[in-house]
Amino acid sequence: MNNTHSTHKNQPLLLLIDLQKAIDHPDWGERNNLDAEENIATLLAHWRNNDLPIIHIKHTSVEPDSHYRPHQEGHDFKAVAQPETHEEVIEKHTNSAFINTPLEQILRARNIEDVVIIGVITNNSVEATARMSGNLGFNTTVVSDATFTFGKKDYSGKWHDAQQIHDISLSNMAGEYAQIMSTKELLSSMD
Amino acid sequence: MNNTHSTHKNQPLLLLIDLQKAIDHPDWGERNNLDAEENIATLLAHWRNNDLPIIHIKHTSVEPDSHYRPHQEGHDFKAVAQPETHEEVIEKHTNSAFINTPLEQILRARNIEDVVIIGVITNNSVEATARMSGNLGFNTTVVSDATFTFGKKDYSGKWHDAQQIHDISLSNMAGEYAQIMSTKELLSSMD
Numbered sequence: 044m045n046n047t048h049s050t051h052k053n054q055p056l057l058l059l060i061d062l063q064k065a066i067d068h069p070d071w072g073e074r075n076n077l078d079a080e081e082n083i084a085t086l087l088a089h090w091r092n093n094d095l096p097i098i099h100i101k102h103t104s105v106e107p108d109s110h111y112r113p114h115q116e117g118h119d120f121k122a123v124a125q126p127e128t129h130e131e132v133i134e135k136h137t138n139s140a141f142i143n144t145p146l147e148q149i150l151r152a153r154n155i156e157d158v159v160i161i162g163v164i165t166n167n168s169v170e171a172t173a174r175m176s177g178n179l180g181f182n183t184t185v186v187s188d189a190t191f192t193f194g195k196k197d198y199s200g201k202w203h204d205a206q207q208i209h210d211i212s213l214s215n216m217a218g219e220y221a222q223i224m225s226t227k228e229l230l231s232s233m234d
Numbered sequence: 235m236n237n238t239h240s241t242h243k244n245q246p247l248l249l250l251i252d253l254q255k256a257i258d259h260p261d262w263g264e265r266n267n268l269d270a271e272e273n274i275a276t277l278l279a280h281w282r283n284n285d286l287p288i289i290h291i292k293h294t295s296v297e298p299d300s301h302y303r304p305h306q307e308g309h310d311f312k313a314v315a316q317p318e319t320h321e322e323v324i325e326k327h328t329n330s331a332f333i334n335t336p337l338e339q340i341l342r343a344r345n346i347e348d349v350v351i352i353g354v355i356t357n358n359s360v361e362a363t364a365r366m367s368g369n370l371g372f373n374t375t376v377v378s379d380a381t382f383t384f385g386k387k388d389y390s391g392k393w394h395d396a397q398q399i400h401d402i403s404l405s406n407m408a409g410e411y412a413q414i415m416s417t418k419e420l421l422s423s424m425d
Contacts, residue, residue: 138410142369166406171365178333178362187389197405198378198414203398211402214388215357219329223389 055184055233056155057090058176059083060140060162060169061102062124065110065117075205076191080123082226083161083189087124089230096153099126100133100140102168124162139171147179157182159229160221161189166212177220185221186229187213246375246424247346248281249367250274251331251353251360252293253315256301256308266396267382271314273417274352274380278315280421287344290317291324291331293359315353330362338370348373350420351412352380357403368411376412377420378404 062083090097103118104111111117126132135144150158158181160173169190176183192212194204217223224232253274281288294309295302302308317323326335341349349372351364360381367374383403385395408414415423 137369138365139369142366166402167410170406171369171411174329174362174365175333178328178330195405197401198408199401201401203402203405207394208402210388210390210392211357211394211399212406214386214394215361215403217389219358220362 053154053156054095055157055159056096056098056150056153057086058140058158058160058162058172059087059097059099059124060160060172060190061100061111061164062121062162063102063111063117064119064121065102066163067121068110068117070110071193072195073205074191074193075209076188079189079191080121082186084123085226086159086161086186086189086229089233091127096155097126098131098133098146098149099124100135100144100146100162100168100172103134103136105136138168139175140168141172141175141179150181155181157184159184159186161186163191165190165192165209167192170212170216173216173221177216183221184229185213185216185223186226187223188225244345244347245286246348246350247287247289247341247344248277249331249349249351249353249363250278250288250290250315251351251363251381252291252302252355253312253353254293254302254308255310255312256293257354258312259301259308261301262384263386264396265382265384266400267379270380270382271312273377275314276417277350277352277377277380277420280424282318287346288317289322289324289337289340290315291326291335291337291353291359291363294325294327296327329359330366331359332363332366332370341372346372348375350375350377352377354382356381356383356400358383361403361407364407364412368407374412375420376404376407376414377417378414379416 102111103113158176173185192209213223293302294304349367364376383400404414
């Protein structure tokens with residue numbers, strides 16, 4: 044291809060979802076996977092050291108009460124996921140990173156087949172993006188310990204804790220849309 | 235609009251997902267919402283009696299072991315959701331009814347703003363379709379008692395029953411992607 048953005052075929056792309064300071068706001072309540080940041084840092088370092096493709100998704104909310112609204116600190120990237128100058132950042136305004144963004148077009152242009160998804164939150168933007176990634180035909184992996192979520196009440200008022208919501212979200216994706224791997228399993232498979 | 239397919243603005247569209255005989259196969263295990271078929275019949279009759287738009291999504295699996303593969307009985311519509319001759323049927327090959335189908339284009343051409351989703355299964359094709367519908371900007375409703383699902387083990391081996399998976403799936407959608415209403419609530423709101 045005569046495309047300056049093209050990379051070698053079959054290079055897995057690391058897609059970081061919504062890793063902004065907003066997610067550290069105490070409003071969210073108790074989260075699971077407290078070591079997610081450590082795993083995110085490990086994966087990002089591996090991708091950078093091996094010169095593999097990376098795209099950062101930045102959520103810019105249009106909801107006036109969202110911690111992800113622009114022009115305030117919550118919109119900034121978390122330190123652990125701060126993009127380097129040459130790394131691509133794609134802004135999104137809804138949950139899935141594929142809706143109203145150039146993400147699919149960029150992946151196709153670069154011959155990306157394998158997409159590795161990390162970030163937040165498991166059952167919302169991560170799951171929405173992973174479901175679309177799988178359905179669009181990308182070989183999609185979600186890293187189980189490099190994403191996290193929060194407990195919440197369901198519509199009938201029953202409480203579900205963060206780990207339970209996380210586990211069911213990963214089970215929704217597993218097999219149908221994505222493969223689920225830990226950071227350690229993923230890195231071993233790439234050796 | 236000079237489009238023979240256009241309907242009046244703001245007519246809610248009923249989208250029936252994957253209501254084929256395949257879903258009655260005993261392989262799936264124990265389901266929840268045993269009265270879903272009754273509610274589906276009620277909703278379909280209401281839409282037909284009021285001459286409101288209806289689209290049937292028919293899943294045609296490319297998986298050789300799927301009960302939804304073509305050219306066998308499981309691929310046929312369930313009696314309760316049998317399309318009438320003039321009603322549109324859209325075939326899909328993956329989970330979301332919006333991927334590689336003309337669904338979005340048809341909804342835009344007909345000025346459809348409100349999409350009401352029923353069918354199977356809650357946490358798979360219904361949720362994948364509802365997430366995309368909401369993210370694409372359609373005012374989306376999922377009818378809680380006109381969809382159902384099955385229990386399953388999560389990736390760590392822990393069992394979650396059908397009602398729990400159903401409830402968490404609806405909670406994933408609620409507020410973010412869709413509003414959740416019962417058949418009774420929905421019909422009351424349309425009076």
